[in-house]
Amino acid sequence: MKLIKIARRNLWRNKRRTAITSASILFAVFFALIMRSFQLGFYDHMIKNAIESFSGFLQVQHIDYQDDPSLEASFPVNDSLFQLLESVDGIKTVVPRVESFVLASTGNQTKGALIIGIDPVKETELSDPANLIVHYRITKDVLEQLNNEDRVPQSIKEKLDLIAKKSYTNTGTIAMDLDLDEKKDKEILDVIGEISYFPGRYLTKDDDGVLVSDRLSRYLNLTIGDTLILFGQGYHGATAADLYPVRGIITIANPELDNKLIYMNLASAQYFLGFENRVTTLAINLYDNSEKNMLATQNKLNALLTNKTIVVKNWEEFNEVLAQQIEGDSQSGQAFMALLYFIIFFGIIGTVLMMIHERKREFGVLVSIGMRKTRLATILILEMIFMGIIGVVSGTALSLPILWVLHNNPIRLTGDMAQVMEDLGFEAVMPLAWIDMYVFWQGLIVALMVVLSCLFPLRKVFNMKAIDALRA
């Protein structure tokens, strides 16, 4: 107890020295936390975009589908297969899909497109296209009208460029892009909403129409009610060609998908491709998305399937590209953090060394009046631990509010940066990860560094000769 008291008093005796050392630890924790959180948040976001709300965490596929994703590598489905899959614990949804590449055309413009046949009711539990339907579109005409509109204040007119050519599902996002408050500026938003209103609806249960992704619809110059020509090869190489009315435009966060996606009714897709009762995948989402649970459920399902031509794959298997992207980025991020830690580590050692040097005379006096070196060392370790705790706790405390705010209000990139991100196939958002175990790990790593940085000064204390120290 006495030693703790002495250590505390030592710290308080020279407040500035304590502050400098603690601050270096504080910054170490702060930067490491923010950086890691950005990384993890970005991965979470990618997984949410591409996996949770598109492909599902698990998929049932034909065994050849992974290597050759064609209609030939498909399988027939029936109610008993659905019942079997849905009976397993922890499975949230099982959604049937037919996916194929075709040519989409309006006569003059033609582009390759990915058609996905969906069950409009079930699909709301996974990718939920109903929520992606575009209701507001800021076209050139709309911009002009808004600029001539008296009800829109000049200050907002100047900002309209920010939303030019964009499509929105709700006015809330428009408010966010224009930096408006949804409640306070309700009137202005209502005006913008009224002028930019875009009709369009989700598919009904037996709909014979299609939903077209925003970028694709703009390339093909399509709007609601237009006829879309789809042309391609169906099951067993049969010709697939038909006309479809456009029911709605959907906006998808992932720009790559937004450039090529067409949703249609499962039955329409099956008829179009000559693909009766067959699907290319069954997408599965789970209640618990942790890696451990995902793999356990995957094994359970694979054991249950009696048909050996189909197999359950997890997203890291069927979306190797994303898994590797995350893996690679995570590793380079960790290497960067190691560098950061390295620099901070030497910062801490530097301050500790200086402290020892400053207090050499003090130590000499203590040893010569009979203090054992082990006790002296213990005091030093306690001092370091206190400073470490102050640094780690205050660093975490400082970053938590920032993490919290940026997690709930992700940074939305604009302009060129956004363009670069979108060209790379990412949504131009930089969210932070929610506070989780990684906070603890960053704190622990810094604490370990503090302990390590004690070793050198301790050695100095033990090798110290009282007589030399007194003369210092």
Place this chain on the structure above:
Amino acid sequence: MKSIFLIILIPITGFLFTVSLQAQNATEIVKRADDKMRGEKSSYSEWKMKIVRPTWERTLSFKNWTKGTDKSLVLVTAPAKEKGQTFLKLDREMWSWNPTISRTIKLPPSMLSQGWMGSDFTNDDLLNQRSIVVDYTHEIIGDETLENRKCYIIELIPKPDAPVVWGKIVFWITKQDDLLMKSEYYDEDEYLVKTELAHNIKNMSGRLIPAQFELIPAEEDNQKTIVEIGNIQFNIPIEDSFFSIQNMKRVR
């Protein structure tokens, strides 16, 4: 002196003469075999095509009208879902008409190497068949007996500027009746790409011709396409206007 000259000269000219005669002969054989199937002036035929794949098979039927060397029209008559599609070939260009989407599509050159209706026949096969006479030099390189018929083996090498895809073609044509029994198609590196076999030789509309053909791609296992003639007529009168984009939509 003179006599020595003659002794040398005569065999040389004789040799040259026989070579050119033989080349002429090979070209003649290929031309006759080609005309035989196509009709010298025009033809109308009904076909059944079976596409065989490792895990499935599919059959479709079509009608084919040809006139001269460069006009051809194909109408798909079965299965129901694909019925009514037509393909028109005029000279070196090709169009397709699809009744469901009411659109004529001009096939771009990039699509020529794709399979026709999902079969092993490429669009290019339909388009370029006639060029076997004009775009290649022909030479008899041996003989062999196939299905009890004595055949010449004729090698076709493309002429330097010919717009063709093959590096070499080898034909087996019967010495009697000029029937093309077998053909092998090689790429530029002389690798075998596909083999076409003729079977079931019988008399149709007064001509002795093979009624069944089998196309086997060399690189794919358990995969082939079989076409069979149901009915064929030669040298029937067809107007030039029959082979038009307008008629693609009308023909039945």
